[in-house]
């Protein structure tokens with residue numbers, strides 16, 4: 721199976737719930753946005769930036785409560801949230817959401833933050849599995865986005881400056897290059913979140929040895945600390 725079509729086959733109730741939530745949201749997104757991939761990316765990236773922040777916060781609190789190291793989970797999750805926010809910053813420089821989409825974002829954030837917080841509180845494994853499935857769908861959507869660009873139905877204009885800086889792209893990079901870079905990020909989020917679900921699964925399965933589980937985290941521990949990531953572009957004035 722290619723990296724683009726990688727799919728975790730649902731096993732058990734928790735996986736099926738995660739897949740069900742994902743398919744339901746996919747249906748709504750497909751119905752509402754159809755082929756408006758730029759607008760779809762903006763609205764869905766405002767949602768995609770939530771889980772990493774909730775998960776990172778929850779793992780942070782868990783580490784404090786249990787007085788135990790987090791094995792790099794917190795940094796990985798917060799990095800994911802930041803990376804998703806940069807996807808949003810890049811696309812919003814090219815596509816302008818309408819008033820209804822902005823209202824939808826407001827509504828979606830209010831509902832989704834709370835939903836995901838409660839899910840993570842009671843079923844963190846299902847929460848990570850859900851995001852693994854969300855990311856599988858994100859990879860599919862960005863592949864469709866690319867097909868629209870290649871077919872000439874979406875203008876392959878210049879990539880915005882903020883994206884060129886963040887992904888260290890060539891100065892003459894186009895929208896196509898941006899979509900490929902974003903899709904690569906989504907593939908990483910997919911594998912990391914499915915990996916986290918597998919780790920949590922392993923901790924609850926008697927007889928399974930955590931040491932034998934595939935690592936979900938970068939081999940280079942410095943990456944946990946963000947030291948090898950591209951410098952973040954400033955998106956607003958701040959202290």
Ligand SMILES: [Fe+2]
Pocket residue numbers: 765768803804807858902906
């Ligand atoms: Fe994203």
Ligand SMILES: [Fe+2]
Pocket residue numbers: 768804855858905906909
């Ligand atoms: Fe993602």
